[in-house]
Amino acid sequence: MTWQPATVAAARAETATARTLVLDVDGWAGHVPGQHIDLRLTAPDGYRAYRSYSISSAPGPGRLEVTVQAVTDGEVSPYLVDVAEPGDQLEIRGPLGGWFVRRPADPRPALLIGGGSGVAPLMSMLRAATHPTRLLYSTRSPSEALFTADLATARAADDGRIDVTYVYTRVAPPGWPAPPGRLDADALARVAWPRDADAVTFVCGPTGFVEAVADLLVDIGHDPANIRTERFGPTGG
Numbered sequence: 001m002t003w004q005p006a007t008v009a010a011a012r013a014e015t016a017t018a019r020t021l022v023l024d025v026d027g028w029a030g031h032v033p034g035q036h037i038d039l040r041l042t043a044p045d046g047y048r049a050y051r052s053y054s055i056s057s058a059p060g061p062g063r064l065e066v067t068v069q070a071v072t073d074g075e076v077s078p079y080l081v082d083v084a085e086p087g088d089q090l091e092i093r094g095p096l097g098g099w100f101v102r103r104p105a106d107p108r109p110a111l112l113i114g115g116g117s118g119v120a121p122l123m124s125m126l127r128a129a130t131h132p133t134r135l136l137y138s139t140r141s142p143s144e145a146l147f148t149a150d151l152a153t154a155r156a157a158d159d160g161r162i163d164v165t166y167v168y169t170r171v172a173p174p175g176w177p178a179p180p181g182r183l184d185a186d187a188l189a190r191v192a193w194p195r196d197a198d199a200v201t202f203v204c205g206p207t208g209f210v211e212a213v214a215d216l217l218v219d220i221g222h223d224p225a226n227i228r229t230e231r232f233g234p235t236g237g
């Protein structure tokens with residue numbers, strides 16, 4: 001797959017340390033929710049670095065969005081969050097990935113479980129969803145949660161197709177019914193679809209989060225064949 005030019009069309013702050021970049025790409029045919037791209041930067045001296053980023057927007061031609069959480073001392077993510085601006089040229093290749101995808105026409109109900117920036121590909125799935133979809137989003141605190149306004153809008157839609165549940169691991173909002181803490185089997189069991197619902201579960205986030213959640217899902221009786229995972233480990237070159 002070849003590199004193609006992409007132009008930063010807009011940038012939106014999601015939190016103090018995360019930003020969504022809107023990229024215009026000539027000839028972009030769209031993606032399947034869950035897929036990612038590789039994004040490459042070239043410095044004035046010719047030095048190049050690339051990293052993988054999930055597509056957080058709904059599928060569509062000519063334009064896509066990625067949502068980047070700055071990693072302290074990272075080479076690429078702080079540039080994308082703090083420096084890149086509309087008009088900048090980058091390169092991308094993709095869309096990539098054929099397993100961690102939810103086709104909008106798939107009629108099965110879905111449970112999406114995201115940790116931190118792992119919510120990015122799940123947001124694409126949720127934006128394109130035409131069938132019942134539950135999101136369980138584990139975030140450190142309300143101020144670090146991504147897509148807060150978009151998720152509130154999706155949850156408020158009156159057809160009841162989308163449900164969103166937060167788990168706060170470090171700081172919960174005032175009056176939150178549970179103390180902050182890690183996602184556990186009880187929280188999972190509360191949002192899980194009934195066993196006979198033929199549901200599919202997508203889990204995305206840091207490697208440790210994904211492995212812990214996948215183990216918990218199996219412990220509470222989920223069939224591993226219906227669990228798809230994506231690990232946001234270090235990438236690139």
Ligand SMILES: Cc1cc2nc3c(=O)[nH]c(=O)nc-3n(C[C@H](O)[C@H](O)[C@H](O)COP(=O)(O)OP(=O)(O)OC[C@H]3O[C@@H](n4cnc5c(N)ncnc54)[C@H](O)[C@@H]3O)c2cc1C
Nearest residue numbers: 051052053054067068069074075076077117120232234235
């Ligand atoms: C399929 C896939 C999709 C991804 N999608 C997204 C996305 O949508 N949004 C997003 O913000 N990130 C995403 N990532 C992670 C992203 O590719 C980079 O790894 C991340 O932005 C850090 O790059 P960097 O150049 O800033 O850090 P680097 O210079 O690569 O690393 C700096 C330091 O941070 C550590 N580190 C690197 N990556 C991570 C990480 N992900 N978590 C914790 N520590 C890390 C390194 O080991 C190193 O010590 C995705 C990863 C994968 C595999």
